[in-house]
Amino acid sequence: MQDDRGRVFREAWIAGVNKYFPGTPKxxxxxxWDTTPDWEKSSxxxxxxxxxxxxxxxxxxxxxxxxxxxxxVAVCWIVQIYRHIADPKPGxxxxxxxxxxxxxxxxCDIFEAIEQQVSTTS
Numbered sequence: 001m002q003d004d005r006g007r008v009f010r011e012a013w014i015a016g017v018n019k020y021f022p023g024t025p026k027x028x029x030x031x032x033w034d035t036t037p038d039w040e041k042s043s044x045x046x047x048x049x050x051x052x053x054x055x056x057x058x059x060x061x062x063x064x065x066x067x068x069x070x071x072x073v074a075v076c077w078i079v080q081i082y083r084h085i086a087d088p089k090p091g092x093x094x095x096x097x098x099x100x101x102x103x104x105x106x107x108c109d110i111f112e113a114i115e116q117q118v119s120t121t122s
Contacts, residue, residue: 005052006045007033012113013044016106043080050076051114061115069115070108071096077107 010033017029033041051073055061061069074096081092096104 005048006041008114008117009044009048009110010036010041012110013106015113016109017102019109020102020105022102039084043077043084046080047073047076047110048114051111052118055115055118061111066108066112067096067104069111070104070106073107073110074099074104 014030014032017025021029036044054072064072078093081088085092099107
C-alpha cells in the first residue's frame, strides 16, 4: 500500500530532522504523514520503492558506505523534485556535497530505515 511505503520514508525523514536539525525545524519539515501534501506522499513512496528495488536487485547494499546510501536517497529525491516542481529552488536539487550535514545524515537514516524494513519482511 502506498501509504505504508511512503510513511516509512516520511517517518524516517521526521526522525532524522528531529535528531540532526540544528535548532527548531520548519513546520513543513516535520509535517505528519496524514497532512503531508500529495506530491510529497507520492515522492516519498517512489523513493522508498527505488531503494527497495535497488536492495532486491541482488546488489549487496551492505557494501555501500553510509554516505553512499544517503547519496542514493538524495539523487532519487532530486528526480522527484524535478518531476513535481517546474522550477525548483536550487537548494531543493543541490548536489550531495552542497546539502547541509543534517540533511545528509537524515538521507542516510532513510536508506537504513528502508533497508531494515526490507530485511525484516523478506
